[in-house]
Amino acid sequence: MLDFLKKTGKLEPFEIKNSSLVLCLVAPGLYLYSVLIFHYNLKAQEIPYMREILGVVFFMVGLAPLTKKRIVINYYGLYVFFALFIFQHYLTYTVALNNFSLDYLLGTYVVMFGAILMLNNRGLILVFSASQLLHMGYRVLTSDIDIVTEGAILISTTTIFIYSFIILNGFIRYRQGLLEVNQNLEDKIKQRTLDLENRAKELYERNKDLEEFAYVVSHDLKRPLRNIHTLASWVIESDRSDEDKTQEVSENLITLQEQVDQMDLLINGILNYSLQMDKEKDVKLVDVDKLVKRISKVNSTSTCIIKVKNKLPKLLFNESQLLQVFQNLIQNAIKHNDKETSEIEIGHEKVNKEHVFSVSDNGPGIEEKYHTKIFQLFQKLEIKSHIDSIGIGLALVKKIIERNGGRIWVESSLGKGTTFYITIQE
Template structure:
């Protein structure tokens, strides 16, 4: 069915061309037959043959206007069988009229045009062979002198040969043009994907700029104002000779400077630490995560890897940063005496969905979006070495890789952070898309 379906396909231009020719053949057949009737009164005609075929061609020519989609898939079949039937009708009429020159010329024109209207090599071969055999049988069975056989068959073979070469060249050019169009279409689709990717990157950068503006105008100004106020207090304390109070204020001032240092380091980490890097080797995440589990485990911290992890085409430093930030958050923001963390992956059809879950204090659903923004910390007991940058970095890294990050959590029930990476981004690009099954499999 697939081969037959392809044989019947026609482009819009081919449909329009065939429709126009068939539409002209309807009155043309009638007029040509009437002219022959005037010249040869004793001609032999198939009863109602010209009327039936004239109406038939007219209806076939009008059909594409009723169902364009069906015609694109099947109009080649209709054109082939219409012309093949008409060609054999003409050969039969030709044999009835003793292969007269007027009928012979008309038949040659239809046979030549019929080949040029075919859109498939197989149809060209079937059309030429069946009509040639029919013509040869008509000459052999009819009362035709032997001296006439060879010129007619030779001229017919010449017509078929030249028309076949012409149409074969056209079909080959059409096939090459389709291949070029497919390549161009693929290139356009790839460029559209690249443009979409760049648009997403620009959207991320614009959001980053907005966040930086917020940080500079709010988070950075607040400790600066505090430093200014504390410095003024220290100055007043020194004037008054209150050294103890001055010392306390200096301690607070140093805390504010330390906070600014954390903020600045976080900004640098966020803005400079997520560059696009060309990766040419698959990374075994099992080795990476096993090392991190060993480094972060303690007597009251239990990290369990639920499943084997895949080998992916990702930057080691960046994916290390993702897992490290998620594991550290699970440890830092945990109010339980025994910290329990689970790490694993869910292998879906088109992507890998990783997760890091904990038994910590949990997050209220209204804060799910907020926690991925710069310097946003929700815990009521602030962690001194936390800048609120970790989850923002995770989201930025995964976003650069074409994936997504989200959280599922309930207060007091712990949290599960998910991030997904599409296989087309982290596997299919390896060695120009030629990845062995062992490389794709989970370790």
């Protein structure tokens, strides 16, 4: 009901301004017209002070938009309608009271025509016109005037209503057409604005990724390069005359080749990721168990024990991105460990439709207040200057996991080690 009334009484800002101005001018005009009528027509009859009261009503309705209240602005067309409706019926009553004298009749016709022109809703115009026509007809037919005068008054009143409605009907159609065109333009502008905002957001994220690219490459390829360098040194220093060294050299070369392959995979993966390649591209069935064991083999030493708690599943994922995830989590656990022997454990469990992986260590732990900060780019918590970190690894892991619809969080407290959890959709 309120929506119907709001739609019926809705006026455009310029219409509110025009109606307000007209009503403010009509208010003193009523008083002046009354003075003139009684000055030139000593037999004129009216309800005492009614024109003054109506003048005050018009003035109040005219000034109402200045309050800027929503109930006034949204329904102002109805306020104008009821003010004109009451005044017009009063004029019809006074016309009959004064035996349809010409001075009253002309004033009634002028107000009648002007009132219809101020309305912009077909329903309100029909209600106004029909009620006034019925009221005028009733007053005419119950009066003592001759039949010719009766016919002239009824025909002139009907003609005013018909022509007013015809004129306004064309204006209303034209106005509705303009409103539809305006609405279409606004919808197009909103859509274009939304498209531009989305595009700007995409460009911003892409530029941000490109800015991070150099840091990411530096961070993720540093360890494979060091491993290649070390393995190459072992090969060079191996004593080929020793028959026990032949197998060692072969194993070192195989490991060296794996490191080169891993580095190549990382380069391609980081490049694609930095350019915001879709997560669905290059997705294949990855054996997570083999992938983690490959990383563990490279990072395990006499002072670093890496265990896989249970057999890890096979998942549809981008292999290079998944490699970055586990490599960063494992190397992060090694890098920041303060124990003589680092102990790292990788676990997995299926929860509903999610695979939940965990990487636990026996390191120094992380205060709860830093549990969010550690996932931010370039954020480092370590105090020891010899720790080689630029604060990218965990930020990169978070980005990869979240862009693939997963979650990442940490559970840790000082002195009790740390466990990172990641989820991957089934």
